[in-house]
Amino acid sequence: MSSSGVLSKYECDVLEDPTEHRSLVGALQYCTNSRPEISFAVNKACQFLQRPTHLHLKAVKRIIRYLKGTGSHGITFTARDSLHISCFTDADRSSCLDDRKSTEVEYRALANGAAEVLWLQKLLTELQVEFQKLSVLYCDNLSSIQLISNHIIHARTKHVEIDYHFVREKVVDGSFVVQHVHSEDQIADPCTKLIPVQRFVALRSKLTVSSRLESAYIRVREVVVHVKAIIAEKVKLEWKTHEGRDLTESVESIEIEEDEVSEVSSEKDSTG
Numbered sequence: 177m178s179s180s181g182v183l184s185k186y187e188c189d190v191l192e193d194p195t196e197h198r199s200l201v202g203a204l205q206y207c208t209n210s211r212p213e214i215s216f217a218v219n220k221a222c223q224f225l226q227r228p229t230h231l232h233l234k235a236v237k238r239i240i241r242y243l244k245g246t247g248s249h250g251i252t253f254t255a256r257d258s259l260h261i262s263c264f265t266d267a268d269r270s271s272c273l274d275d276r277k278s279t280e281v282e283y284r285a286l287a288n289g290a291a292e293v294l295w296l297q298k299l300l301t302e303l304q305v306e307f308q309k310l311s312v313l314y315c316d317n318l319s320s321i322q323l324i325s326n327h328i329i330h331a332r333t334k335h336v337e338i339d340y341h342f343v344r345e346k347v348v349d350g351s352f353v354v355q356h357v358h359s360e361d362q363i364a365d366p367c368t369k370l371i372p373v374q375r376f377v378a379l380r381s382k383l384t385v386s387s388r389l390e391s392a393y394i395r396v397r398e399v400v401v402h403v404k405a406i407i408a409e410k411v412k413l414e415w416k417t418h419e420g421r422d423l424t425e426s427v428e429s430i431e432i433e434e435d436e437v438s439e440v441s442s443e444k445d446s447t448g
Contacts, residue, residue: 183224188231197228200236207243210250213380214239215367248387254398260309261296264357265289266316266364282317283343286354289313290343293352310350314357321356 191197204218217239224232267285293311300307315321324344347354363382365371371379381390 183220183232183235185224185227185229188229191228191230191233194225194228197233197236198225200240201225204236204239211243211385212251212383213366213376213385214242216369246387248389249385250388252384252386252390254384254395258308259305260307261293261311261352262314263289263293263311264314264362264364266362266368268369279317279319279323282315283320283323286313286315286317286320287343290346290352294346297351311352313352313354314362315354316357316359316362318356321354324354 201218201221204214204221208215208218217235221232221236221239265282265285265288267281290313293313297307297311324347343354346352359365363379366376366379366383380386
């Protein structure tokens with residue numbers, strides 16, 4: 177789905193038999209599990225299942241062509257030295273008429289992300305998985321972040337009071353932290369809004385979606401880094417061993433030199 181494409185219910189003729197269209201959209205929903213970058217496009221297509229038109233079918237076929245052209249792509253799982261959860265929350269605010277509604281949409285997205293993080297933390301804890309760092313929720317809306325740290329609930333935010341207490345209480349008790357992320361680094365954008373192709377491709381890799389060749393390169397690079405770390409640690413240990421030996425020898429040589437100097441000075445005193 178292109179960044180300039182806007183779908184409407186009444187822009188084109190209605191499909192005579194929407195069965196095929198609905199079947200394709202239903203199948204695409206399963207694809208989002210391994211291809212999260214198409215989540216927004218598939219979700220947008222789902223909004224017109226009741227009255228699909230030829231334009232909607234064309235948009236669905238465009239998604240299928242994209243999947244066919246990137247058939248070798250998939251989520252790449254890589255190993256890390258430490259385990260911690262990072263969650264990026266975002267919402268499409270293009271239809272919001274004022275800042276209050278914009279903050280409401282972003283804050284509710286933040287609350288949904290917090291609920292997912294807490295569920296995942298509980299699951300991993302039951303599996304006896306230890307966390308080295310606190311989980312981090314990233315949000316690009318400063319008003320939502322300020323709402324968490326603000327102790328006063330204004331009249332304009334009463335409609336988000338429940339979500340406010342939920343997120344803020346979890347931040348206070350140390351379940352996770354909320355940090356601001358710049359809009360350019362918001363990797364959740366492909367899942368929430370239409371974006372240009374160049375930005376879509378750049379953020380797709382940050383969603384760990386890559387081709388088999390790229391995945392193989394990433395694995396080889398990680399192996400090389402791991403091997404280099406092992407070699408560096410081994411060399412460091414050997415260097416410390418030799419360093420201690422050299423230090424002992426240098427101390428002995430210094431003592432010998434000091435003895436020679438004292439002998440020479442005593443000979444000079446006797447001759448003088």
